Amino acid sequence: MTGIHHTQLLDQDRNFVDTDVDDRHSKVPPRITIEQSIEAYDLAVQSNAIFSFEDLLRSGTWHKYEKRASSLARKHSSCDPYISYLSTDHINGWTSANSRQSYRSALIRMAAKEVLEMIPIYWRQMITDEKNADNRKRLLRSLERHFGKDVFDQIGNVKERFPVGQGPQLASAINFLLEVRPDPHHKALRNRPTKEASCKESRKSRSLASKKTALYALHRHQRRKAQTFPNYDWRSHFWTRAVLPDDHLDDHRRACIATLMLTGCRPSEFSEGLGITVRKMTVGDHPSLMFEIRGAKVSAEIGYHLGKGQDHREIEMMCRTDEALWLFDQVSRRAEGCVALQLPVATHKQTGEMLMPSERHRRVSVSLEKRVARLGKIAFPKLRHHLTPYVFRHAFTSDFKAGGHEFDAADLAAALGHQSVRTQEHYGSANTARGLIGSRALQVTNVRSSTPVRQPERQGYPSTEHPDPTNVGFPL
Numbered sequence: 001m002t003g004i005h006h007t008q009l010l011d012q013d014r015n016f017v018d019t020d021v022d023d024r025h026s027k028v029p030p031r032i033t034i035e036q037s038i039e040a041y042d043l044a045v046q047s048n049a050i051f052s053f054e055d056l057l058r059s060g061t062w063h064k065y066e067k068r069a070s071s072l073a074r075k076h077s078s079c080d081p082y083i084s085y086l087s088t089d090h091i092n093g094w095t096s097a098n099s100r101q102s103y104r105s106a107l108i109r110m111a112a113k114e115v116l117e118m119i120p121i122y123w124r125q126m127i128t129d130e131k132n133a134d135n136r137k138r139l140l141r142s143l144e145r146h147f148g149k150d151v152f153d154q155i156g157n158v159k160e161r162f163p164v165g166q167g168p169q170l171a172s173a174i175n176f177l178l179e180v181r182p183d184p185h186h187k188a189l190r191n192r193p194t195k196e197a198s199c200k201e202s203r204k205s206r207s208l209a210s211k212k213t214a215l216y217a218l219h220r221h222q223r224r225k226a227q228t229f230p231n232y233d234w235r236s237h238f239w240t241r242a243v244l245p246d247d248h249l250d251d252h253r254r255a256c257i258a259t260l261m262l263t264g265c266r267p268s269e270f271s272e273g274l275g276i277t278v279r280k281m282t283v284g285d286h287p288s289l290m291f292e293i294r295g296a297k298v299s300a301e302i303g304y305h306l307g308k309g310q311d312h313r314e315i316e317m318m319c320r321t322d323e324a325l326w327l328f329d330q331v332s333r334r335a336e337g338c339v340a341l342q343l344p345v346a347t348h349k350q351t352g353e354m355l356m357p358s359e360r361h362r363r364v365s366v367s368l369e370k371r372v373a374r375l376g377k378i379a380f381p382k383l384r385h386h387l388t389p390y391v392f393r394h395a396f397t398s399d400f401k402a403g404g405h406e407f408d409a410a411d412l413a414a415a416l417g418h419q420s421v422r423t424q425e426h427y428g429s430a431n432t433a434r435g436l437i438g439s440r441a442l443q444v445t446n447v448r449s450s451t452p453v454r455q456p457e458r459q460g461y462p463s464t465e466h467p468d469p470t471n472v473g474f475p476l
Contacts, residue, residue, distance in 0.1 A: 032170075032171050032174050032175065034126070034139065034142060035142075036174060036178060037115075037119055037122065037123075037174060038142070038143070038146050038147075039178065040115050040119070040173075040174040040177045040178055041115055041116070041119050041146075041147075041151075042146070043112070043115075043177045043178070043181060043182055044111070044112035044113075044115040044116045044119075044177060044182075045112075045116070046182045046184065047108055047109055047112040047182035047184055048112070048184075049182075049184040050184045051184075053109075053113055056109065060297070060298055060309075062109075063357070063358055064106070065105075065106035065107075065109055065110055066110075066356060066358045067358045067362070068081075068102060068103050068106040068107075069081040069106055069107060069110055070358065070359065070362070072084040072085055072088075072103060072107070075088075080172055081107055081110075082107060082111065082172045082173065082175070082176040083172065085103055085104070085107055085176070085180070086176070086179060086180075104180060104183075105183075107176060107180070108176075108177065108180060108182050108183075110173075111173035111174075111176045111177050112177065112182070114169065114170060114173040115170070115173055115174060115177060118162070118166065118170050119170070120151070120154040120155045120158055121158050121160065121161075121162050122162050122170065123139075123143065123155050124155045124156075124158040125161055125162045126139060127139060127140065127155070143155075212394060212428075212429070213385055214383070214385035214386065214387060214388070214391050215391050215394045215395055215398065215428070215432065216432055217383060217384070217385050218234045218380070218383070218387075218391070218395075219234075219398075219432045219433065219436060221234060221380065221383070222234045222436055222438075223436070226436075226437075231437065233436075233437055233438030234380075234438070235261055235321070235323075235392075235395065235438055235440070236321060236322050236323075236438060237379060238261075238375065238376070238379040238380075238387075239258070239261065239322050239323045239326075240322060241378065241379045242375040242376070242378040242379035243257055243258075243323070243375055244326070246375065246378070249371075251330060252341070253343070253371070254326075255278070255327055255330055255339065255341055256270055256276075256341050256343060256368070257323075257371075257372065257375075258323040258324070258326060258327045259276055259278065259291065259327070259341060260368075260372075260389050260392045260393075261323050261392050261440065262289075262291070262317065262321070262323060262324055262327070262396075262440055262443070263276075263291050263293065263315050263396065263415070264392055264393040264394075264395070264396025264397060264415070264416060264440075265291075265293055265393070265417075266296045266297075266365075266389075266393070266417070267364065267365040267368040267369065267389040267390070268296040268361040268362070268364055268365045269293055269294060269295065269296045269417075270341055270342055270343040270364055270368065271296070271342065271343065271345075271357075271360055271361045271364045272342050272343075272344055272345070272360070273357065273360075274294040274295070274296055274342075274361075275294055275340055275341060275342040276291055276292065276293050276294070276340075276341045276342075277291070277292040277338055277339070277340050277341070278290070278291055278292075278327065278331055278338060278339050278341065279292070279331070279337060279338040280328065280331045280332055280337045280338065281316065283318060283445065286318045286319070287318070287319045287325065287328045287332075288316060288317060288318050288319060288328075288445070289316070289317055289319060289324065289327060289328055289331065290314060290315070290316045291314065291315045291316075291317075292312070292313075292314050293312070293313050293314070293315070293417065294311070294312060295309045295310045295311050295312065295313065295417045295450075296309065296361060296417075297309020297310075297417065298310070298311045309417055309418070309419060310414065310417045310418065310419060310449045310450050310451060311450045311451070312449070312450040313414055313415065313417050313447070313448065313449045313450065314446075314447070314448045314449075315415055315444060315446075315447055316444070316445045316446040316447075317440075317443040317444045317445055318443050318445055319443070320442075320443050321438070321440065321443065324443060343364050343367065343368065345360050345363040345364055345367065346360075346363070347360065365389070368389050369388050369389060372387055372388055372389050373386045373387055373388060375387070393416070393427065394427050394428045395428070395433070395440075396415075396416075396428070396440055396441065397412065397416065397424060397427035397428030398427075398428035398429055398430065398432055398433035399428075399433050399439040399440050399441035399442070400412040400415070400428070400441045401428055401429065401430035401433070402430045402433040402434045402436075402439065402441075403430070403434075404439065404441070404442055405441055405442055405444065407441070407444065407447065409421040409424065410453040410455065411447045412424055413449075413453045414447045414448065414449035414453055415444070415447045417449070418453070419451065419453065419454055420453065420454040420455075421453060421454070421455060
């Protein structure tokens with residue numbers, strides 16, 4: 001046939017076939033016809049019904065979408081997030097309905113952006129390369145039936161040719177939009193049953209559970225040791241047994257680990273472009289430190305963020321634990337009385353392509369996780385769980401929830417870099433830390449965040465209003 005009904009996406013690209021990788025069905029995109037590309041373009045426009053791409057960038061949501069897509073790509077041998085999603089969806093392998101919906105929303109918007117940017121270039125090339133006048137007329141009539149002047153203006157303004165090798169990526173995005181239709185109002189699919197939904201919906205994700213399990217095991221270990229050594233504290237033991245004597249650590253990385261233990265900060269907050277500044281303070285006769293933390297859950301495009309992360313927070317504390325006193329001594333040796341903690345990573349791939357900020361943050365986190373896990377094996381050789389930086393974040397939260405200080409839920413949210421007190425529900429437990437010595441929360445004397453913490457108006461959350469507004473925010 002000479003008509004355009006069977007026109008395929010970029011004949012120079014290879015065919016795609018169905019595969020079965022690691023016992024997972026992989027829906028690999030077939031060649032795409034012009035009718036399918038038109039339908040995918042309409043669906044991509046529909047996905048922008050509520051929020052545009054600019055809205056997503058300003059709010060920081062696009063950064064989260066990129067991280068979710070990268071996470072899915074790493075889980076599949078194809079390194080294609082769309083194929084990975086369809087493969088997981090085929091076997092119903094989601095941990096929860098919300099997890100499925102979050103990945104679905106991210107990939108729909110990313111596929112829509114790919115289609116809206118590349119399809120006009122593809123259409124222009126088809127029109128330009130078509131030598132048969134009748135076929136060219138059929139192609140133009142097909143586009144005219146669906147689109148108005150604005151789309152034809154985009155096609156007319158195209159100057160470059162369709163990039164060689166881009167066909168498979170665009171075909172995958174088109175196929176995904178055709179398989180998984182946009183749902184901008186988020187009304188569909190949340191009630192779809194997931195694998196072992198009856199038991200999985202009643203507990204946290206596996207990764208979150210593993211961090212809590214490791215903390216519970218360490219607290220049980222401390223209680224057993226305390227029967228023989230009343231002053232035993234697992235974090236102090238970790239510091240003195242593994243961190244201080246380790247020959248593979250320099251003082252800068254040792255200071256980063258000390259900061260993790262003291263503040264419960266996110267490991268990605270040591271990334272270049274963020275970073276943590278530690279300043280020496282003196283409150284009376286007591287050595288004290290102030291930690292200025294740039295939040296990792298904030299969009300890089302703007303300084304003010306309406307999402308779930310604080311752009312900036314400060315934590316002041318008196319130095320009473322081993323790692324706090326060591327860190328105070330290190331800062332005191334600096335003439336300026338402060339130290340900036342950042343962990344550098346490569347900014348470009350080996351091919352020369354620049355790494356996205358989300359990927360650089362991930363590499364910092366992975367590097368720190370490997371280092372803490374290695375030290376954890378030295379300090380606790382019989383521990384069956386991996387010690388990770390987030391275990392210290394959970395431990396810090398448990399200390400706050402266990403009480404013994406004057407801070408409330410809003411102060412804890414500010415210390416963790418959260419925008420809402422509800423987020424801390426996923427961290428720590430008061431019961432596991434109650435009665436144990438070595439609480440890092442007892443050292444904290446003041447907490448400030450860049451924006452006030454949100455308080456849900458529902459039963460069970462006491463008011464977080466402070467008589468002094470400087471306790472909940474400060475100008476940047």
